[in-house]
């Protein structure tokens with residue numbers, strides 16, 4: 001176990017170079033299979049997909065996710081199918097993602113204004129240096145909370161509490177608990193305080209989500225009362241796609257629409273999934289994309305040229321503009337290739353015994369796919385460790401689960417349902433950042449000297465925040 005170190009995606013990449021793309025690991029009492037090539041990933045997520053649709057579970061995920069009533073760890077079966085269809089068709093569909101463009105635009109405008117204010121502070125007096133990591137984290141939290149809960153929870157004292165609770169929640173979700181891997185040492189979780197901590201966080205989260213639901217139910221009652229009293233029908237334009245996710249879920253709960261039944265715990269579990277799966281991951285892409293652009297001034301210049309040519313003097317970027325920005329899309333793909341936010345994806349579990357590339361895999365084996373190692377496989381990618389967005393310009397390789405060389409979102413039935421949601425935010429924010437500002441590292445730091453240390457945990461962002469200096473352009 002100690003060989004896994006603090007960066008398991010890197011140690012497993014090294015081990016795979018020695019032992020091959022399919023490795024069997026015994027992690028305590030858990031049998032694990034580590035997949036490190038595109039071909040082997042395709043075997044798991046496509047050819048033998050039906051056998052690898054389960055997720056490993058633990059006491060921690062059970063406690064935090066309402067006894068697995070969510071979608072991301074729910075066992076494969078009818079309940080998971082219903083939850084997934086709610087995510088794909090109702091919450092994260094392209095139509096819904098488009099309908100909340102006003103949230104992305106408003107929050108991006110706030111970010112741009114904050115950067116503008118920061119850039120006016122004299123940098124010679126030590127001011128004007130922006131903490132982009134923190135800004136990106138706030139932005140993605142705000143976009144996801146407005147979409148999911150109908151309002152932001154990042155401001156003031158209660159905002160600080162909420163952010164703390166969320167970051168604690170995500171960190172315990174990815175924690176190594178003795179009970180799962182070494183059941184005979186499960187008592188350590190109780191002695192070292194993990195069990196109590198998980199219970200406290202689960203309780204705090206539940207109280208918060210109950211508050212959100214009550215607020216929605218009250219709001220709904222008030223709306224109905226007003227609708228009966230005031231017959232100004234045009235006030236409610238009937239645009240249901242603008243509803244927040246809590247409202248949509250409460251609607252399904254009440255109507256039992258299309259035979260789907262979700263209970264109150266199911267609603268809360270799904271909201272937690274959306275928040276915990278959609279914030280850290282999305283902000284990580286922005287953070288690494290700006291890091292790489294600051295390290296590669298030519299790529300930054302090329303991106304700015306594209307964005308400025310397409311917007312042609314306008315200071316607003318439309319979805320049609322984003323469609324045309326091929327280099328922007330290439331920068332994001334290259335960022336996801338080198339820095340997949342969840343480098344080991346979300347583990348799967350074998351349902352039955354299987355044969356994968358001539359190896360016998362027994363039922364219950366945990367499957368870890370090293371998307372980081374696949375994205376940097378020198379057999380698949382020229383100059384695999386280099387940031388070269390151009391490689392995607394004349395290539396149709398994409399990250400939506402068809403090309404197993406690039407699988408930051410996983411693939412197949414269990415793949416990520418939030419791709420369009422995440423990409424819409426990332427593209428919009430990144431294009432605005434390079435349209436409205438020129439960027440430099442503070443204190444004359446050169447790109448090649450920028451610290452690239454990663455943090456530890458499930459989602460890998462920078463260990464040290466990304467600091468930069470912005471100079472407004474005429475489009476600001």
Ligand code: HEM
Nearest residue numbers: 071072277278281282345346409410411414415416418422
């Ligand atoms: C750059 C951003 C994101 C990355 C890299 C990412 C990555 C992933 C990965 C690797 C999985 C597991 C896939 C598999 O097992 O094949 C996953 C699942 C999931 N993601 Fe994302 N995700 C992102 C954004 C989002 C967003 C924005 C949301 C929601 C708003 C979301 C919600 C989910 C959910 C609910 C699942 C569980 C699906 C299931 O188990 O059936 N993700 N994501």
